[in-house]
Amino acid sequence: MFDRFFSGKLSRLAVSGILSGAALAVAAFPAVGLGGLIVNRVTYIYNHPPDDLHIPQNAQITRVYANDGKTLITNFYDERRSDVSLSAISPWMQKAIVASEDTRFYQHGGVDLRSVIRAFVSNGQGGNAQQGASTLTMQYVRNVLKEDPNLSPQRRVDATANNAGRKITEMRYAISLDKKFSKQEILRRYLNIAYFGNGAYGIDAASRSYFSKAPGQLTLPEAALLAGIVQSPDVDNPAFGDRNAALARRTYVLGAMAKMKVITPAQAAAADKAPVDIKVSVLPNNCTAVPKQHNDWGYFCDYLTQWWANQPEFGQTVQDREDALKEGGYTIVTSMDPKTQASALSNSLSVYGYGSPMALPLAVVQPGTGRIAAMAVNRHYSLDPNPGGVSYPNSTAQFIGGDGGIQGYPSGSTFKMFTMLAALESGKTLSTEFNSPAKLQTKWYANGSSSCNGYWCPGNDNPSWMDGPRTMWNGFGRSVNTYFVWLEEQIGPEQAVAMAQRLGITFRAPADAELAGVKAINWGSFTLGVADTTPLDLANAYAAVGADGRYCDPLPVLSIKDAGGASMAAANPNCRPAVAPDIARAALDAARCPVGEQSAFGRCDGGTAPEVGSIMGGRPIAGKTGSTENNATETFVGVTPQLAAAAIAADPDNPSDLAGEGVSSSVNSAVAHTLNTALTGQPVVNFQPPSAAIAGAAG
Structure with missing residues (x-):
């Protein structure tokens, strides 16, 4: 029953x-x-x-x-x-x-x-x-x-x-x-x-x-x-x-x-x-478990986790988001291109090897989306101990994107771009002329060796090549300090600072953040690139200029699907207009001068990185070099309509070390070769010329 x-x-x-x-x-x-x-x-x-x-x-x-x-x-x-x-x-x-x-x-x-x-x-x-x-x-x-x-x-x-x-x-x-x-x-x-x-x-x-x-x-x-x-x-x-x-x-x-x-x-x-044929497999887990032959991928992976922790779509708190990454069963297709990543690493190593205390972090970004194609540095992403108590060659510090204790590095004259954009936005033209002296006494109080009569008094590094009547074209091409400090005086340094922030420059160092606040009006040295930044921030800022002034947040992914196959909105580019297209095009026109290219109006007459144009083999490129005092760091950022890249030579452990001494041309070439390799097989895209009005009468 x-x-x-x-x-x-x-x-x-x-x-x-x-x-x-x-x-x-x-x-x-x-x-x-x-x-x-x-x-x-x-x-x-x-x-x-x-x-x-x-x-x-x-x-x-x-x-x-x-x-x-x-x-x-x-x-x-x-x-x-x-x-x-x-x-x-x-x-x-x-x-x-x-x-x-x-x-x-x-x-x-x-x-x-x-x-x-x-x-x-x-x-x-x-x-x-x-x-x-x-x-x-x-x-x-x-x-x-x-x-x-x-x-x-x-x-x-x-x-x-x-x-x-x-x-x-x-x-x-x-x-x-x-x-x-x-x-x-x-x-x-x-x-x-x-x-x-x-x-x-x-x-x-x-x-x-x-x-x-x-x-x-x-x-x-x-x-x-x-x-x-x-x-x-x-x-x-x-x-x-x-x-x-x-x-x-x-x-x-x-x-x-x-x-x-x-x-x-x-x-x-x-x-x-039947015999027991056990074939144990260990599944890689987290960024230190990237394939050993590609441990440089760990830096990109590390940035991905940093980005993920800031996306509200994956949870209300940082802990919720970190838990979601480890438990959610997502399929993440990143924006990292293995070919570009390999080129970036190879070119970083061409400047400094793994055994050097100096570092050359390098980032590559896509204009118009903010998607990151590569993040490389001459370090192994590893928790393995280093010999002799030094901090290299193994490290998990985020040299390329910053944070986690890395505030960045001063990038010198690359910041002149923000002053130029702010000046153009204020109504000045590319033809704005100033008779640049070897030294310029400014309105900002100062003392010490950099002062003249109690005022800050910057000078040009190479007076015989830099002094004289300059416009934005050849002032940018020859990197004339006194021209850009004068230009900054005309518009107010707070305008240049605000422009940099609109283009994604983050002031991670507390002293820089303080100066960028209420003290920005007196930050006359800002245009000379004394603030710390990262290659990723810098490349992405120039990428926005290359995208007709449209800024996109740095994005390390192409797509994200949850365990059920639904697409996540966080993978979509987050873009917004930062500067007007004609202003961006004008700034790019001047940025053709430093790399040995010619502006649309034929006003370039010398540049600090002429080898870059030759490396690119005729493909249009714009860019800017940057040297800090005594060559403590050396920077180059290049931008094409399809990709932008930046690298900063620095000593992460000792800012006073002269990391950039003697490597200026090598840094320029590292970025140019990386871009050239990444763009191989892609169509040649030209820059759009600016209007005659923004070029000015002399244009």
């Missing part, structure tokens, strides 16, 4: 009320009496179903790829797990887990009442806590409860407590789930949440961890081995645990499969004799 009763409709009803009484009465009731007790309580439970089980998304691996969407950079995860469909799981695995854990899975309604009564009677006689009788559905419930981050720590502990209360909770939810989901769906969910040892959560991770293959490729012996270890995944572990115990469990599973008639006794015997 009970068999027919348990296999019918009522076997799908909740049993918490039944068991709450049965747990106390089992010692006093024989099996037949207990059956009567169950029947009496079923009607009440049927009319009072359990609450729905909250099922959070399984924690899953986030995978990070280069811009081709195929080249893996690294993964992020707390738990090695990737959910897969049931069709992607070997039928052998599906049959093996049912035979191993729940032979009546397809007959019962979430709770196998035959086994429940048998277990209660057995446990009652033995005086032990509840054990046995756990169906696959109940095990799934247990896994959900113990992993649900929305539950209190105590409730998650209770999910694995060895007592009747835990069993009752599992049973209530299991019956509810059996009504809600098909058997196939419950099996899929169980196989994706079960722990298989060796850090592998879910069947996809287990298959790849133990056999280095997809779960759909599992053979019968492999499936039986994996199914056998879920009860004791760390002890019965064929890779690092008791292999004999794992084999014994495999024998048991194969026997159960034969008993269920899902395989023949001959198949079971053959599979039981």
Whole structure:
């Protein structure tokens, strides 16, 4: 009678009320009496179903790829797990887990009442806590409860407590789930949440961890081995645990499969004799685990994590976003181009090797999107110790993008671009002329060697080449300090500072941030590039000029999809007009002069980096060199309509070290060669000339 009763409709009803009484009465009731007790309580439970089980998304691996969407950079995860469909799981695995854990899975309604009564009677006689009788559905419930981050720590502990209360909770939810989901769906969910040892959560991770293959490729012996270890995944572990115990469990599973008639006794015997061919695979995790031959990718990866932590779409707090990266199962296709990245690294190393205390961080950015194509420096992204107590060649400091203790480096005359843009915006033209002296006494108070009569008095580095009547074209081309300090006086340094900020220059150094605030009106030296910046900020600022004045936030991704395949808006460029197109085009026209190119109006008459134009082989380019006092740093930033790049030679540990001495031309060439390689095969795109009005009458 009970068999027919348990296999019918009522076997799908909740049993918490039944068991709450049965747990106390089992010692006093024989099996037949207990059956009567169950029947009496079923009607009440049927009319009072359990609450729905909250099922959070399984924690899953986030995978990070280069811009081709195929080249893996690294993964992020707390738990090695990737959910897969049931069709992607070997039928052998599906049959093996049912035979191993729940032979009546397809007959019962979430709770196998035959086994429940048998277990209660057995446990009652033995005086032990509840054990046995756990169906696959109940095990799934247990896994959900113990992993649900929305539950209190105590409730998650209770999910694995060895007592009747835990069993009752599992049973209530299991019956509810059996009504809600098909058997196939419950099996899929169980196989994706079960722990298989060796850090592998879910069947996809287990298959790849133990056999280095997809779960759909599992053979019968492999499936039986994996199914056998879920009860004791760390002890019965064929890779690092008791292999004999794992084999014994495999024998048991194969026997159960034969008993269920899902395989023949001959198949079971053959599979039981099969050798165990374990091929353990370790899945890279985080930025220090990028491929060893490409450890330079770690710097791009590091910037990605920094960017991710600032995206509200991935959580309300930084911690929420970091958790999402490690648990959300995202597929991230970055903007990093391996070819451009390799070129950037090679060219950085051509200036300073890995063994040098000097660094040449280099960034490449796409105008119009802000997408970052490369971030390289002559360092290994690694936590390995360095020889002799120095800070190189291994480091995880963010030399290229800044933050994390890196404030940046002064980039000299590259900041003249911001003064020029602000002056053009104020109504001045490219033809604005000033008779530049060797030294210029300004209106700002100063003392010391740089003062004249108590006022700041900057000078030109090469008076014979720089002094005399200058316009924006040849003032920029020859990098005439006194011309740009005079120009800054005309418009006010606060305007140049504001322009730099509009173009994404971030003042990370506290002293710079203070000067950029209420003191900007007196920051006369700003135009000479005394503030710290990074290659990424600088390249992206010039990229905005190259994009007709449209500034885009730096963006390290092409696309992001969540675990369900939905695209995330954070991957879209975030752009805005920063300066008017004609002003940007005018500034670019003057920026043709430093690199040996000619402006649209033929007004260039010499530049500080003429080798750049030659390296580019006729492809249009604009740019600017920058040297700080005594060549402490040396900078070059170049921009084309398709890409912009910047590099700064500096000593990250000692700002007073003369890192830029003697490497000016090498830095210029490193950036130019990187751009030239990156643009190989792409069409030649010309700059748009500015209007005659903004060029001025002399233009």
